[in-house]
Amino acid sequence: MGSDPQLCIGAVIPETGRLARLGDPLSFLLRTLAPHLSQVRNGNRRYTLRIATRDSRSDPAQARQAVRELLEQERAHIVITMAGTKVLPAVTDTCEELQVPCVSTTFPWQAYVYRGATDTRHRFQWTYHFAWGLDDIAIVFAEMWERLGSTQTVGCLWNDDLQGQLLRRGFAPVATERGHTLIDFGGYREPATDLRIHVDHLRRHGADILTSAATTTDLALFHRQAREARWRPRLITCSRWLAYPHHGIPHARDACEELAQARVATLVYWTPSHPYRSSLDGTTAAELAATYQHSTGKRWLQPLGLAHALIEVAHHALASAADPTDRGTIVQAIARTRIHTMAGLLDWTSGPTPNIALVPLIGGQWRPTRHGHELAVVTNTDMPDVPVTADVIPAR
Structure with missing residues (x-):
């Protein structure tokens, strides 16, 4: 009797380099779940399943090589x-080129769909993504601003790259429609070395709140130079800084401690309190977070839920494809996927484009504690089942 046909899920993970902290959850889950994913049942057939990983090294060129390997x-x-505004597109573009199914997550869907072109939406045949939109971020941030007053004058600290261009197109109009005035001095180059001209412009134009998508070090630089100029925004909202804890990253630790004291508000897409569970074994969000913390000695982090969902979607695609050994039918399976996962309901049949499934957002604010910092849920409009744990507190 012959052995079962063999299938393989390949994972490109930033195991080293600046994005390594974001790669931790997926690496952990693949190790943890691998013994339970040794087989896939597809109809009446059984297939042996292997998990193979490659390190992107947080570098686009290495990420492309990882896909080829x-x-x-x-x-x-x-x-x-x-993970990675430049690394993730390198993976997905290579998968598209080599015609292999790919599922990705972690940054706004507009950045995924437009990739290197800001004027044209791409229709991809082989690559699929799940996340939130820039418009969703704008709504959540505006809700937090409005806790401090119905309309606000908001300073924008956005870079001069694709990220900043997309924020001006996808974030700004939504915030403006809610009655807020946005002050945008123009993009800055990452990594920033001096943001005092931005500080001065926003202060002179009466910005009372700051919104940004800056890196930890760049946001900390802005915060420090704003304090030196005696300008203190009442609230800082940032979609990029502290979506996950930075414990254990030496070059970011001081900046993180400074920003935790500033009570930066951010987006929330997954916590142990989310009413989600695994489609693989029924594990709840709370149980997943507890297992991660017990096994690694590290605090849970938001990408943990998304990483688990990636594995669920890949497994589901192999289990439901007409022929899981045929990459073309795997793509067809992803395109018709509608599945409840650790990241919530992922539905590629009703997204904003055929390659996108949406993830809902709520609002959070980082608070300093004796043990570092913790994320408090402060708005929950799109996820009322997740309890609000604190009010929005003005920045310090």
Whole structure:
């Protein structure tokens, strides 16, 4: 009697480099779940399943090479990946080029769909993504601003790259429609070395709140130079800084402590309190967070839920494809996927584009504690089942 046919899920993970903290959850889950994912049942057939990983090294060129190795050396049938505004597109573009199914997550869907072109939405055949939109971020941030007053004058600290361009197109109009005035001095180059001209412009134009998508070090630089100029925004909202804890990252620790004291508000897409559970074994969000903390000695972090969902979607695609050894039918399975996961309901049949499934957002604010910092939920409009744990507190 012959052995079962073999399938392979390939994962491109930033195991080293500046994005390594974001890669931790996926690496952990693949190790943890691998023994339970040794087989896939597809109809009446059973397939042996392997998990293969490659390190992107937080570098786009290495990420592209990682995809090629997964295909040539591991014969991967589907690729999953997360993390990095430049690294993730390198993975997905290579998968599109080499015609292998890919599922990704972790940044706004507009950045995924437009990728290198700001004027044209791409229709991809092989690559699929789940996340929130820039418009969703604008709504959540505006709700937090409005806790301090119905309309606000908001200073924008956005870079001069694709990220800043998309924020001006996808975030700004939504915030403006709610009655807020946005002050945008123009983009800055990352990494920033001096943001005093931005500080001075926003202060002179009466900005009372700051919104940004800056890195930890750049936001800390702005915060420090604003304090030196005796300008203190009442609230800082940032979609990029502290979406996850930075414990254990030496170059970011001081900046994180400074910003935690500033009570930066951010987006929330997953917590142990979310009413989600795994489609693989029924594990709840709370149980997943507890297992991660017990096994690693590290605090839970938001990308943990998204990483688990990546594995669920890949497994589901292999289990439901007409022929899971045929990459074309795996893509067709992803396109019709509607599944409850650790990241909530993911539905590729009703997204803003055929390649996108949406993830709801709520608002959070980081608070300093004796043990570092913790994330408090302060708005929950799109997820009323997640309890609000604190009010929005003005920045210090």
